[in-house]
Amino acid sequence: MRKYLLPVLLISSLCAAEPPPAPPTYVCQRAAAPLTIDGRGDESTWQQAMRLSPLRDIEGPAIADETVVRMLWDDEYLYVLADMKESHLWATLRERDSVIYHDPDFEVFIDADGDGRDYQEIEINALNTVWDLFLTAPYRTANQALHDWNIPGLKSAVHLRGTLNNPEDTDEGWSVEFAIPWSSITGHSAQPRRCSPPAAGTTLRMNFSRVNWRVQADATSPCGYSKLTAEDGSPLPESNHVWAPTGVINIHCPEFWGYVRLSERPAGSGFESMPVPAPDNAQRRLFAYYNAQLAHRAEHGHFSSTLNTSGVTPLFTSQQYFAATSTASDGTKLTLDSSSHLTITPPDEKRTPLYLWVQGGKHVGDTAWWQQHFAKLAEAGIYAVIIGGNTEQLAHLTPIAHAQGLQVYAWLWALNRPGDTTALQHPDWYAVNRHGLSCHAPEDRPFVEYYQFLCPNNAEALSHLLAQVDALAAIPGLTGIQLDYLRMPDVILPRGLWRKYGLDMSQELPEYDYCYCERCRNAFRRAYGRDVAEAADEDADWREFRLQSVAHVANALCERIRSHNLRAACAVFPTPQIASRLVRQDWQQFRLDLALPMLYHSFYNEPSEWATARAADAAEQTQQRIPLAPGIHLPDSTAESLPAELERLRNTSPAGIGLFCDDDITPAMLERLRQWQN
Numbered sequence: 001m002r003k004y005l006l007p008v009l010l011i012s013s014l015c016a017a018e019p020p021p022a023p024p025t026y027v028c029q030r031a032a033a034p035l036t037i038d039g040r041g042d043e044s045t046w047q048q049a050m051r052l053s054p055l056r057d058i059e060g061p062a063i064a065d066e067t068v069v070r071m072l073w074d075d076e077y078l079y080v081l082a083d084m085k086e087s088h089l090w091a092t093l094r095e096r097d098s099v100i101y102h103d104p105d106f107e108v109f110i111d112a113d114g115d116g117r118d119y120q121e122i123e124i125n126a127l128n129t130v131w132d133l134f135l136t137a138p139y140r141t142a143n144q145a146l147h148d149w150n151i152p153g154l155k156s157a158v159h160l161r162g163t164l165n166n167p168e169d170t171d172e173g174w175s176v177e178f179a180i181p182w183s184s185i186t187g188h189s190a191q192p193r194r195c196s197p198p199a200a201g202t203t204l205r206m207n208f209s210r211v212n213w214r215v216q217a218d219a220t221s222p223c224g225y226s227k228l229t230a231e232d233g234s235p236l237p238e239s240n241h242v243w244a245p246t247g248v249i250n251i252h253c254p255e256f257w258g259y260v261r262l263s264e265r266p267a268g269s270g271f272e273s274m275p276v277p278a279p280d281n282a283q284r285r286l287f288a289y290y291n292a293q294l295a296h297r298a299e300h301g302h303f304s305s306t307l308n309t310s311g312v313t314p315l316f317t318s319q320q321y322f323a324a325t326s327t328a329s330d331g332t333k334l335t336l337d338s339s340s341h342l343t344i345t346p347p348d349e350k351r352t353p354l355y356l357w358v359q360g361g362k363h364v365g366d367t368a369w370w371q372q373h374f375a376k377l378a379e380a381g382i383y384a385v386i387i388g389g390n391t392e393q394l395a396h397l398t399p400i401a402h403a404q405g406l407q408v409y410a411w412l413w414a415l416n417r418p419g420d421t422t423a424l425q426h427p428d429w430y431a432v433n434r435h436g437l438s439c440h441a442p443e444d445r446p447f448v449e450y451y452q453f454l455c456p457n458n459a460e461a462l463s464h465l466l467a468q469v470d471a472l473a474a475i476p477g478l479t480g481i482q483l484d485y486l487r488m489p490d491v492i493l494p495r496g497l498w499r500k501y502g503l504d505m506s507q508e509l510p511e512y513d514y515c516y517c518e519r520c521r522n523a524f525r526r527a528y529g530r531d532v533a534e535a536a537d538e539d540a541d542w543r544e545f546r547l548q549s550v551a552h553v554a555n556a557l558c559e560r561i562r563s564h565n566l567r568a569a570c571a572v573f574p575t576p577q578i579a580s581r582l583v584r585q586d587w588q589q590f591r592l593d594l595a596l597p598m599l600y601h602s603f604y605n606e607p608s609e610w611a612t613a614r615a616a617d618a619a620e621q622t623q624q625r626i627p628l629a630p631g632i633h634l635p636d637s638t639a640e641s642l643p644a645e646l647e648r649l650r651n652t653s654p655a656g657i658g659l660f661c662d663d664d665i666t667p668a669m670l671e672r673l674r675q676w677q678n
């Protein structure tokens, strides 16, 4: 019954106590070759297509779900492939446009222009029976679903790994493949036939859902199974696993769906990510207001002129209202009227989200101090804070920052783990240099006492790091986790630091060259069939092996972060080429949602213009696959120099700009930031 409740009855399920977290995003790459729609997805271009982040419970929590969804596109179709593990395959519905979710199903939702109206839904069961329907608006607004609408040219196929409707055996699962013609997607948006095929760069709002029922073997049932029932005889509720949770058991809240951007790059040409579009938060505020008005009208018969949602300004006429808001981060203006018509007006000049690192270990427990601190940062136009500190400090500070409208990233040191009491109990977890000395022993550490690097090929050490991600991800309100020190010790220091350490590092020195532990040497031998060359610093394979080892750790951590529906960010050296040479960090291989290149020019004895040039290099070397937020080291700047530095970086069209760190930000700088953002 979940979809057929009258709007009035749905009101109670309109407003989740907690809005769901930021929506997932996905960059859909082009199919590199034609696809046969057979439900198998065994073409190599499907194997190379990126996975969407895992499905979650529709109300938000992470769940054990092994559905793997991938997408591709070409000029004719949008392709979807879903692979689902399932030990009991069953289906009963054979007639097109039956209510398919009464069987276990897989569902696709597409709102082509993202205005929360005029969207399509496709459901399919294991018999390849399709229900396609078109909704002029969500059910909450009015029941305007066109159930008998059929998508001309839709191709679908199902592949079963097991036997259908046979409770005697255990099945493996099923997969579904769709080719959805663009003419049906873009042709029925608010601007008909606007773009068929769409242009690369087009962004759609989408969601996916998998419905399952609890069943028992039942010889009297034609399909061999019957649904488990409650005491009153009604079936136990179905499970709803979705890509973008809506916070309530109602998927028809398009304002919470994920974002899918079409890329011109073919599958297999490298990981791509996109930021959550800047107006997303403002849009949610408007729909929260809209839902509250619907609830009020259901109870009192009319809209309320006194209803308050922070940041939303309503304007009333006798029958309807217009609610307006704008985004703090870039000045986009949005309006939503009582018929749920959403209008988004981009700003005249685009603002750039500012990411500020915050040292969370000070003023511990002093809520008032932090409230004031975050309020000042928000007022100066800071978009996100990257907060360092232990888990308790982060759990304390995250809601305080959030209440000031700041996005929050947890700052996690990855391969360098100073004072990690668990790691220190395992001497074999630590990286070893060419002389055989380990980062475990205080007297053997390179450069500084806090260089306590772990080996990138130690599975136990990696599990330990993944557990750190899990612990941070349990803090409510985070947008993402920012990884730091995802690299080896500096085999070559930035030139500006040579004098400080009394070193000439024009070539790789053995005492700063890691990881030569037994495990790494053995793994190299297995991979290349030989030992590391005597002249190790000239061994290109050995260099490549260690770049891959660090990238492997990075990607395991990024995938784990995304599995929590969080964004994976990383502070990296200036460009992938510089990072590979200096610290074995080939970060163009990292599957990041945001890279923050540390363009700290004084470390390199360079002027601030050098930073701008390296920001452009980084964008070119990563082929603009990864959103970049190039970082400024605030001690290198003054309040007077900052606006020009920001402006030069902004001209490289980054996704944001990083600032390190809050301890170095002066009141004069905050004032300059505020002026620059306005």
Ligand SMILES: [Zn+2]
Pocket (backbone or CB within 6 Å): 430, 431, 432, 455, 456, 457, 458, 515, 516, 517, 518, 519, 520
């Ligand atoms: Zn090692």
